[in-house]
Amino acid sequence: MKTIKNGIAANPDRRKFLGTALLGSSALALAPHFAFANIPAVDKKVRIGIVGGRFGASFYFHEHPNCIVEAVSDLRADRRDRLMKVYACKKSYESLDKLLKDPKIEAVFIATPAPDHAAHVxxxxxxxxxxxxxxxxxxxxEECYELREAVNRTGLTYMMAETSVYRQATISVKKFYKEGAFGKVFSAAAEYNHPGLEELYFEDGKATWRHGVPPMLxxxxxTSFLISVTGExxxxxxxxxxxxxxxxxxxxxxxxxxxxxTAFFKTNKGTPFRVEVNWxxxxxxxxxxxxxxDKMSFYMSEHGGGDSTLVWASNEIGKDDAGFKNKKSRVEKYDQPLWxxxxxxxxxxxxxSGHDGSHSFITHEFIDAIVNNRDPEINIHESLAYTAPGIVAHKSALKGGESMNIPSFD
Incomplete structure (x- = not known):
């Protein structure tokens, strides 16, 4: 089995050389606005407030050359203390409302419970x-429409922190797609399995927001695995x-x-897309x-990280297990670059960083978008394109699989 690195078949003795030579140039070609030459192109410092002491403590704003963590907030004192320690920040607030009154803060990271996201944003x-x-x-x-209106009205930068967009394999897939390696993408699938989630249903004897949360919410x-790659x-x-x-x-x-x-989606290009969310x-x-x-397929590893598998269409004639002649696809290991x-x-x-290296990318994309006055990759339209289909899918499941249309937020 050959190993594929950055879309090029590499013999074992050439793999290390090719990897070293191509990583930098591939990064530049993949997303020009990400390319970073050690020295910030702009001296601006974004002063950010971090809200939410669990997920909010797993990012790297304090390390970004264009960012200062001005303050943190959580309803619980122990979580505020944790945030201050992680981000080396001396200022904290007991609530989002108080933090938002701080005139020094230009941006916030909302890492609060999911049902509160829209109101807090x-x-x-x-x-x-x-x-x-x-x-x-x-x-x-209804919240989707409200968010879109508010972002359009204020003209401020909004981004959703979707980790699947910046997993190392997804970055590779986006590169393959832009280069045309797939040919025509004719189907896709994704799964998110989180068994044992019921352990988070209750805390200190009280129900949390996760109690009974519908998987498709x-x-x-x-959903981002397909949309962020093809734009469908x-x-x-x-x-x-x-x-x-x-x-x-x-x-x-x-x-x-x-x-x-389990949801079966159809895209605006007619692509079938199966999604499973299981608790x-x-x-x-x-x-x-x-x-x-029709030319190439990409299968992420069963662990969602590490080496994946490429399947290439081929004209090589072989035989199936019944002895009939057929064209044999070529299966190859993909040696995943660490972008x-x-x-x-x-x-x-x-x-x-967390979620297969995605947290540092999310950190940079948000701050860089503000500094350079540009739309982030996961802007309000992308965010709602990832979110709204699940809301409609849950309604369909409650009605026994009734086919339903999904509104557009572009």
Whole structure:
């Protein structure tokens, strides 16, 4: 089996040389606005506030050459203390409302519970702050419309912190797609499995926001795998759910009967796209995607990181297991580059980070977009394109798989 690096078949004795020679140039070709030559092109410093002491503590704003962590906030004192320690910040606030009154803060990272995202983003935009928000962008279609209106009205930078967009394999897939390696992408699939999520349903004897949360209300780790690569929009869906009589699902605030949901989407280009979000069962804990083309297909590794698999169409004639002649596709290991080691990032951010290296990319993309007054890759339109299809898919599942149209937010 040959090994593929950056789309080039590499013999073992040439692999190291090719990897070293190509990583930098590939990074430049992949996303020019990411290319970073150690010295910031602009001296501007963005003063940011971090809100939410769990997920919010896993990013690297304090390391970015164009950023200063001005203040942090969480409702709990222990989490505020953790944020101050992580970001070497001496200023904290007991609430988002108080933080938003700080005139020094130009931008905020909202890492609060998912049902609060839309309200917290709206408050931040209305306070004149740029916003990076954890996923999903919204909980209802009504909130999707409200967010779009607020971003358009204020003209401020909004970005959603979707990790699947910046997984190392996804970055490679985006590069392959731009180069035309896939030919025509004729189908795709994605799965996000988080078994054992019920352990987070209650905390200190009280129900958390996760109690009974419908899987398809948290779809963006999957939907972004296709949308961020091809730019397609999901326009139609039929979905099904699975649940049981577990008392843990009873009396949840969402009236959700499902542990797991599977959605079958159709895109504006007619591409079929299967998405699974599963909370319970004999499951691999994974976030991964598959992209299938008439020239090449890419299968992320079963762990969602590390080496993946490429399948190339071939004219080589072989025989199937029944003895019939057929064209045999060529299967090759893809030796995954670590894009976070390249000049796609400032030198200080070139290290491993959460969700397969994505956190440092999200950090840089948000700050760089503000500094250079440009739209981030995951702008409001992309964010809602990832989020809204899941909201509609859950409605379809509640109606036994009824086919439903998905509104556009472009």
């Amino acid at each position: 709206l408050a931040s935009l209305n306070a004149g702050k740029h916003v990076l928000c954890a996923v999903p962008a919204a909980w209802t279609l 948290y779809p963006t780790h999957c 929009r999901l326009t139609q869906v039929t979905a099904m759910g699975w649940g049981d009589d577990s008392p843990l699902l009873q009396n949840n605030p969402y009236n959700n009967p499902f542990w797991n949901e 319970k069962g004999a499951l691999r804990e994974v976030e991964r995607g598959e992209w299938r083309g 976070w080691k390249t000049d796609m990032l400032p030198a200080a951010l070139r290290h491993g």
